[in-house]
Amino acid sequence: MITKTFSIDKEDIDDKILKKASEIINDGELVAFPTETVYGLGADGLNSNACQKIFKAKGRPSDNPLILHISNKTMLYNLVDDINEDAKKLMESCWPGPLTLILKKSNKIPDIVTAGLDTVAIRMPSDKIASRFIEISNTPIAAPSANTSGKPSPTRAKDVFQDLNGKISMILDGGSCKIGIESTVVDCSEDNPVILRPGFYTFEDLQKIIPTITLDDSLISDEKTPRSPGQKYRHYSPNAKMKVYIGSNAANKMLEEANKFKNQGLKVGVLTFNDSISLFDDFKSMSFGDRDNLSYMSHVLFTALREMDNNGVDIILAEGVNENNLGKSIMNRMKKSASNNIFYI
Numbered sequence: 001m002i003t004k005t006f007s008i009d010k011e012d013i014d015d016k017i018l019k020k021a022s023e024i025i026n027d028g029e030l031v032a033f034p035t036e037t038v039y040g041l042g043a044d045g046l047n048s049n050a051c052q053k054i055f056k057a058k059g060r061p062s063d064n065p066l067i068l069h070i071s072n073k074t075m076l077y078n079l080v081d082d083i084n085e086d087a088k089k090l091m092e093s094c095w096p097g098p099l100t101l102i103l104k105k106s107n108k109i110p111d112i113v114t115a116g117l118d119t120v121a122i123r124m125p126s127d128k129i130a131s132r133f134i135e136i137s138n139t140p141i142a143a144p145s146a147n148t149s150g151k152p153s154p155t156r157a158k159d160v161f162q163d164l165n166g167k168i169s170m171i172l173d174g175g176s177c178k179i180g181i182e183s184t185v186v187d188c189s190e191d192n193p194v195i196l197r198p199g200f201y202t203f204e205d206l207q208k209i210i211p212t213i214t215l216d217d218s219l220i221s222d223e224k225t226p227r228s229p230g231q232k233y234r235h236y237s238p239n240a241k242m243k244v245y246i247g248s249n250a251a252n253k254m255l256e257e258a259n260k261f262k263n264q265g266l267k268v269g270v271l272t273f274n275d276s277i278s279l280f281d282d283f284k285s286m287s288f289g290d291r292d293n294l295s296y297m298s299h300v301l302f303t304a305l306r307e308m309d310n311n312g313v314d315i316i317l318a319e320g321v322n323e324n325n326l327g328k329s330i331m332n333r334m335k336k337s338a339s340n341n342i343f344y345i
């Protein structure tokens, strides 16, 4: 299969290209598209055969359910049986945007989408290209992140191409994703909402909307099994081995380690903040920006991991952050990328 990439200008969206993309969707094939979080790998969410192709292209385990993306609330009412008051409040405050809600599913949804669960994940993206693409396709678009299963999520069209060239029909290139990490997933299928995956919307943000909201046990203790199937897999992993350092002396420790690995003949990559980057001129280094700008850090995190692999480093030494606010979402990804090789210095 030949994978074609088409550029789209967010400020002047060319409907002709999106019409072509929607025809591919309506024919049961796959199209990767930008969202405000990461790129998604889309299929017609009501077509089992089409959704099956997503699992094949990504090498995704079949027990990991997909998110259905919608462009307006009318679409939602066909897909779910019950929407409680808390879910309504979250939609009011956060949609369109980087929030995914888990709700009781209706019988219109193919089993493959929900991996046999009686709940379904739904998200209304705010990205203009994503929204218009769903609208023109006129069906909910099932879409996981558009990476090979286990790899860092793609934040640029070229990342998608790298993983899925030859496996999908089309990539819509809308530039680099604004947020850079995936949506916050909240389970609203039972009485009290639970955050299953932290994202751009943090625990602190959502507590302001639902004071009783809680974090899934697995986000509090690393020993607990996550309730969200996808959270239990190896994830966000660069090809290189990765170690993460946190604390006021982290950069110095990283320098010591970087020199040690270099002396062993390894190619070392370093990810740290602007104030420490100059320590690492002898290594392949990239900055997470200013230490107090966590939105920028989330924006560049996955791009940086992919660039390290593109540069063929053997080991990545990365500086982590405290788990407050967006720091919790960032560390949720970094811990998985580093297979829990986290050092508090």
Ligand code: TXA
Pocket: 035, 037, 038, 039, 040, 041, 064, 065, 066, 067, 098, 100, 102, 114, 117, 119, 120, 121, 123, 143, 144, 145, 146, 181, 182, 183, 184, 185, 196, 197, 227, 228, 229, 230, 231
């Ligand atoms: O920002 C995002 O959410 C991106 C963009 C493309 O929208 N999508 C994304 O999809 O990250 P994916 O498949 O990579 O992650 C979806 C997560 C997985 O951890 C999955 O297990 C969980 O949502 N999930 C989906 N349906 C679920 C359900 N019914 N119950 C619990 N967790 C569910």
Ligand code: MG
Pocket: 144, 145, 153
């Ligand atoms: Mg994913």
